[in-house]
Amino acid sequence: MKTIGIVLAGGQSKRFGEPKALALRHGKPFLFYSIEALRPIVDEIVIVAQPHIRTKLSFQDVSWIEDDPQYKGKGPLAGIYSAIVHHEATWYVVLPCDIPFIHETIIRMLKEQADDAFDAIVPYVNGRLQPLIAIYHYRVKSLIYNCLQQEEYRMHTFLSSCRVKRVGMKEEQPFMNINTKEQFYKWIS
Template sequence: MKTIGIVLAGGQSKRFGEPKALALRRGKPFLFYSVEALRPIVDQVVVVAQPHIQKQIQLKDVQWIEDVSQHKGKGPLAGIYSAMKHHGATWYIVLPCDIPFIHETIVTALKQQADDAFDAIVPYVNRRPQPLVAIYHHRVKSLIYDCLQQGEYRMYTFLSSCRVKHIEMKEEQPFMNINTKEQYYKWIG
């Protein structure tokens, strides 16, 4: 069962003011933590980012791709689709690049929930769905394609057409995403 890890790093980071993928926690870029959480569990890690991010960071055994041109920068759904288009697999484990407390045990727990009867495995933390820290079956590629073709870029609209298995996760910190400098100084220091 081939599994690809997708790290989404093609966002604008407007609220943060500089690329979140390159922000540091304990001397390592945020992107590093998402890649390392996936690496032991997947067959290949694919980072979907703009080329200037790749130029500023060294990561071993990672495949870098850009968003497909017609949906460049249109949001996470476009990034997931771009990775699926480049790499065939049964399952895709998706992580954003702005959750620097993520760790391998969360990804392992998610992968253990992979179930062919569902299109997506989405954790719930504190009653909130986490669709950017989730697993998608390859069959959703055509559903995403349809959304993108219709100019529908919202993750939740796409998910409403999927069979989703929700799993409750207790630990909150690994899912904490940093969007602003205030959050950065509060949680990272």
Template structure:
């Protein structure tokens, strides 16, 4: 069993953005690469959870595995992606990032990781009072809780956190946590 595995969630519908956000670019580089690079020197392995139709279009990345949601939970959002990665790659801790945070960096990941402690099941950043459950660390102990929620079709990340022992960590670098959901946000932050 590995100590820490990184998970990048890149299988969303991107309805508000109008095209897959993983392939959007900042400074000529796909968004997904920023997430992978932020994790690269912190984790032992990186797993990208994506849709099969995206796989052939993703940039080639060394030491990165590509998987899709387990068939049983396909289309059930971030919890399905998290559970699918946890099921296919055993580790004590998982650091999850979405593919649409092109300002995320290793410094933020290490700041989060500095709060790693066995008494917690989740370490979740709070930025300006907003919790960030998709940019967080999860202990392997939450796997059963996620599966139970998926079985009941309870797909809310906030509901999931309500059943976990969570350490909410206040982090100040707002820019690192900017996620791009719409073309308007893309224009405002990246132009």
């Protein structure tokens, strides 16, 4: 059962004002925390990012790709789809690059819930699903493709076509994403 970690680092970071993957916590780029949470649990790590991110960071034992040209800039679904198309596995652990409090324990707990009866293993935290910190079965490739073809890019719409296993989690901080400079100054600096 091959498992690939996908780190989504290709967003435009409009609200943040600069690439969030490069923002620092304790002197390390945000992207580092997602990679380190995945490293002990997955067989391979794929970072979906724009070329300017790759030129500024260096990580060993990771693959870098961009969105497939026809879906470039179409959001997280495009990034997930691009990684699945280029890297075959049974399960894919998806993380964004802007969650600098994520840790291995969360990923391990999700992976332990992997069940072939489901397409998606998604944390449920404080009353909300967390589809960008989740595990997806290879079967979702066709479901994502259908969404992209219909120009439907919302994660929750995609999830409505999946058999989802919700995993309740009490710890909130690992799921905190940093979207704005105000959040950065409040939680990081």
